Structures are given as C-alpha cells and as structure tokens.
Amino acid sequence: MxxxxxxxxxxxxxxxxxxxxxxxxxxxxxxxxxxxxxxxxxxxxxxxxxxxxxxxxxxxxxAPDQVVYYASGKLGMTKGLERDSTIRLAIAPGSERFQGDNLPTVAVEKRKTFGIFSAFASAKEDRED
Structure with missing residues (x-):
C-alpha cells in the first residue's frame, strides 16, 4: 500500500x-x-x-498659386483672354430641389472681349500654319 x-x-x-x-x-x-x-x-x-x-x-x-505655377510652367497653359464670364444659377441655394440628382442648371455667359485672339491664347501647341 x-x-x-x-x-x-x-x-x-x-x-x-x-x-x-x-x-x-x-x-x-x-x-x-x-x-x-x-x-x-x-x-x-x-x-x-x-x-x-x-x-x-x-x-x-x-493652393491657387501652386496650381497656376504648375499649369503655366509644366503644362504650358496660359491665361485665356476669353475667360471673363459670369455664372448664374437657375435655383436659389436654399431651395429643397438641391438634393440628390436634382442639381440646378448653370448658365454661363461669356464676354467676347478679345474674341479674335481666342484661338491663339490657349495652351502651347505646335502649329504649322
């Protein structure tokens, strides 16, 4: 035991x-x-x-100045002479119709101050005229 x-x-x-x-x-x-x-x-x-x-x-x-610098320096974009425009909304911003896909239409009125130069004042391009 x-x-x-x-x-x-x-x-x-x-x-x-x-x-x-x-x-x-x-x-x-x-x-x-x-x-x-x-x-x-x-x-x-x-x-x-x-x-x-x-x-x-x-x-x-x-920043806006950086965007302008890059667009003009690297992309060759220049300030357009026909860019003076007014944007008008068809509906007031406080309206209830602003929800979902019911966004207001935008009407753009362009002022043709220097209209004859608009073809030459866009981005840099190689032209053979």
Missing part, C-alpha cells in the same frame, strides 16, 4: 509541474503578443505621421 500512495504523490507532482509549465508557456506567449502589439503601434504612429505630412503636402499643392 505504501507504493500506491507514492504513485499518487508522483502523479500529483507531475500534474502540478505540467500546469506550471503550461502557465509559463502562456506567459511567454503573452509577452510575444505584447511585443507584436508594440511593433504595430509604432507602425501606426509612423503611418499617421506620414499621413499628416502627405496631407500638408496636398494642401500646399492645392
């Missing part, structure tokens, strides 16, 4: 040691996951900084 009691104690010790080993494994796995989480948080912060810089760059590129 004494050997049966020792086998029970050994089994108990083995079960307790397996439980402690399992807990240690879980602890190491949680440390690994914590390290991964910190790495992901650092990547998120870096991407947020990059997003902020790109947003600032986009705003600077959308």
């Amino acid at each position: 004494a050997t049966k009691g020792k086998k029970g104690i050994y089994a108990y010790i083995v079960l307790v040691s397996l439980a402690l080993l399992g807990l240690a494994g879980l602890r190491f796995y949680s440390l690994y996951l914590e390290h991964e989480l910190m790495a992901l948080n650092q990547q998120i912060e870096a991407l947020q900084q990059k997003d902020l810089l790109l947003s600032q760059r986009l705003l600077s590129m959308m």
Whole structure:
C-alpha cells in the first residue's frame, strides 16, 4: 500500500509541474503578443505621421498659386483672354430641389472681349500654319 500512495504523490507532482509549465508557456506567449502589439503601434504612429505630412503636402499643392505655377510652367497653359464670364444659377441655394440628382442648371455667359485672339491664347501647341 505504501507504493500506491507514492504513485499518487508522483502523479500529483507531475500534474502540478505540467500546469506550471503550461502557465509559463502562456506567459511567454503573452509577452510575444505584447511585443507584436508594440511593433504595430509604432507602425501606426509612423503611418499617421506620414499621413499628416502627405496631407500638408496636398494642401500646399492645392493652393491657387501652386496650381497656376504648375499649369503655366509644366503644362504650358496660359491665361485665356476669353475667360471673363459670369455664372448664374437657375435655383436659389436654399431651395429643397438641391438634393440628390436634382442639381440646378448653370448658365454661363461669356464676354467676347478679345474674341479674335481666342484661338491663339490657349495652351502651347505646335502649329504649322
């Protein structure tokens, strides 16, 4: 009978040691996951900084003077002489008909101040006249 009691104690010790080993494994796995989480948080912060810089760059590129500079310098566009126009809306902006696809029609009236030069005052082009 004494050997049966020792086998029970050994089994108990083995079960307790397996439980402690399992807990240690879980602890190491949680440390690994914590390290991964910190790495992901650092990547998120870096991407947020990059997003902020790109947003600032986009705003600077959308500034009117930058658009004019790029259009004239890189695309060869020049200011048209016939650009003096008036836009009139057919419906008042507070109207309820402004929702969905029911947008107002726009009537553009162009003033032909220098109409004879309009063919020559557009973008740069290679003409063989």
